[in-house]
Amino acid sequence: MIFSTDVDGLLTSFGEGGGKILGYTWEEVAGTSIQDYASDPQGFEDLLSAAKGAERHAREEMSFRHKQGHSVHFSVILVPLTNTKGETIGTVGICRDITDAMKLQKDLVRIDRLSEVGRIAADIVHEINNPVAVINEITGWIKTIVTDAQGLSPEDREELEIALTRVGEQTQRCRDITSQLLGFVRKRAPHTKAFDIRDILEKTISFLKPELKHSNVEIVLDFADGPLMVESDGRMLEQVFVNLLSNAIHAIRDKGAEEGRIHLTGSIVDAEAEILISDTGTGIPEEDREKVFGLFFTTKPADKGTGLGLPICRNIIRKLGGDITFESRPGEGTSFKVRIPA
Numbered sequence: 001m002i003f004s005t006d007v008d009g010l011l012t013s014f015g016e017g018g019g020k021i022l023g024y025t026w027e028e029v030a031g032t033s034i035q036d037y038a039s040d041p042q043g044f045e046d047l048l049s050a051a052k053g054a055e056r057h058a059r060e061e062m063s064f065r066h067k068q069g070h071s072v073h074f075s076v077i078l079v080p081l082t083n084t085k086g087e088t089i090g091t092v093g094i095c096r097d098i099t100d101a102m103k104l105q106k107d108l109v110r111i112d113r114l115s116e117v118g119r120i121a122a123d124i125v126h127e128i129n130n131p132v133a134v135i136n137e138i139t140g141w142i143k144t145i146v147t148d149a150q151g152l153s154p155e156d157r158e159e160l161e162i163a164l165t166r167v168g169e170q171t172q173r174c175r176d177i178t179s180q181l182l183g184f185v186r187k188r189a190p191h192t193k194a195f196d197i198r199d200i201l202e203k204t205i206s207f208l209k210p211e212l213k214h215s216n217v218e219i220v221l222d223f224a225d226g227p228l229m230v231e232s233d234g235r236m237l238e239q240v241f242v243n244l245l246s247n248a249i250h251a252i253r254d255k256g257a258e259e260g261r262i263h264l265t266g267s268i269v270d271a272e273a274e275i276l277i278s279d280t281g282t283g284i285p286e287e288d289r290e291k292v293f294g295l296f297f298t299t300k301p302a303d304k305g306t307g308l309g310l311p312i313c314r315n316i317i318r319k320l321g322g323d324i325t326f327e328s329r330p331g332e333g334t335s336f337k338v339r340i341p342a
């Protein structure tokens, strides 16, 4: 935005740029005071006075009001305008719109603060890990004492044992959360070797057998003939598939249908191994699509989900040079696609 004023600060010209940025036409502003459009008219007037006395120019960041009401931030330079006798006859203003730059600056500050919070969280988790391990150990020890104790009524013994089992379960849950979070922030380098990815999937399915026992969920491994070789980190992939399969099992259970199916397919596409994990569960509603990979996003009850599964999966797969995406139809099911270098 470029404008000029007379000695009294009344506009004598106002370029097209100003019209674009502030929304006024020359006809609307001709003869008015430029400071009337500043968010802080007094501050602008001070700058104008400074410019009159200045050798070359006065410069400051100021905001103006757009005709529609919102603020526009400018870097303003005011240059005194003189005639041939050297008398000041007005001012020329050259203003650069820095609204976007200021927003970027704010975003950077926020990102910086977030990563600081992440670092602090990692430290806290680390600190909590040790006391939780101690509680876990002592719980086991008290259990032994209760079992061996004389003079306890059978009811008391039973109640104590149940309570201790609870404490044990809950501390285990804390340890799972802390170790998962630590895995997320710590940068363990992948240990890669060549293997058939089908072996990993079969192993993962066998881990989940106990969970499958109580439900009518069928897992179908539907791979093309022959091995599907990748050079990757098997332990990390196991963690990913356990997370994805248990999410699928939960989604099927949540739907409450008689039975459900998880279909696993694998193939090589453009030098990448592509694994599809499709379930017939609840599906992911449109409004959650952007959120499911976020830390701590969960729709499960507080004692069931922590919302760490998917962000950790994505983190791992990206570390392995691949990516993870999904497609979902609410009410029909979801299909997660994992791609890693073949």
Ligand SMILES: Nc1ncnc2c1ncn2[C@@H]1O[C@H](COP(=O)(O)OP(=O)(O)OP(=O)(O)O)[C@@H](O)[C@H]1O
Residues within 6 Å of the ligand: 243, 247, 248, 251, 279, 281, 282, 283, 284, 292, 297, 298, 299, 300, 304, 305, 306, 307, 308, 309, 310, 311, 334
């Ligand atoms: N296959 C799926 N079908 C439907 N919804 C899913 C599926 N997978 C994930 N989601 C949704 O995404 C959310 C986040 O999943 P994520 O694995 O990150 O956390 P979680 O399963 O809730 O908890 P955690 O894995 O930490 O125990 C879930 O709570 C669920 O709402």
Ligand SMILES: [Mg+2]
Residues within 6 Å of the ligand: 243, 246, 247, 305, 308, 309, 310
């Ligand atoms: Mg999960």
